[in-house]
Amino acid sequence: METERKKLPKDTLEQQKRLCEMAAYFTHCSLQPVHMVLVLRTALNLFFKLRNFKTAAGFARRLLELGPKPEVAQQTRKILAACEKTPTNAHQLNYDPHNPFDLCAASFTPLYRGRPVEKCPLSGACYCPTYKGQVCRVTQVTEIGKDVIGLRVSPLQFR
CATH class of the missing domain: 1.25.40 (Serine Threonine Protein Phosphatase 5, Tetratricopeptide repeat)
Structure with missing residues (x-):
């Protein structure tokens, strides 16, 4: 960033x-x-x-x-x-230090709590919903917003 x-x-x-x-x-x-x-x-x-x-x-x-x-x-x-x-701000910015947020890994804009968020299934990086279906900027291999099961290990596999 x-x-x-x-x-x-x-x-x-x-x-x-x-x-x-x-x-x-x-x-x-x-x-x-x-x-x-x-x-x-x-x-x-x-x-x-x-x-x-x-x-x-x-x-x-x-x-x-x-x-x-x-x-x-x-x-x-x-x-x-x-x-x-002079405790004033001369310019209005898109930043609220008191409202918790995640950061979009593509646009570097805040994703405030309660707003829709898409995540990378591997890294967990957060993205704006407009990036759903694109390749993750962090891992460069996963699809943003894809639902995945992950690795499943079962005792049946080791017989």
């Missing part, structure tokens, strides 16, 4: 907003703390540059909870103080 985000252009405001959304989505992945620090710093800086201070402050707090290196913590506290002076 991060490599796809880095490939995106940064010219227009809409493109910058999409970069911020993808960085925010990546902060909800299950990562080791050392990697989560990097992801949160990236999201924090992108949102701060876009003047979405309220959301940036949330990333700063999450980053400080992880106990980063002193120089990173000091820089994060400065950004957090600046964000708390």
Whole structure:
């Protein structure tokens, strides 16, 4: 996901907003703390540059909870103080940090709870229903949304 985000252009405001959304989505992945620090710093800086201070402050707090290196913590506290002076978001993004979601492995958009989701039968990757029947982007071998039984082992097979 991060490599796809880095490939995106940064010219227009809409493109910058999409970069911020993808960085925010990546902060909800299950990562080791050392990697989560990097992801949160990236999201924090992108949102701060876009003047979405309220959301940036949330990333700063999450980053400080992880106990980063002193120089990173000091820089994060400065950004957090600046964000708390103006706790507003300049732009509306397709990101809600409080509503749990899965991430579509093809479009990198959130699939909020209660919405229809198609899954890869092998990897469990989630997809929007529009990708049903296509090849999984993760495994490159399975069909998205296919119902499968899986491997069945029976004592009768070993006689």
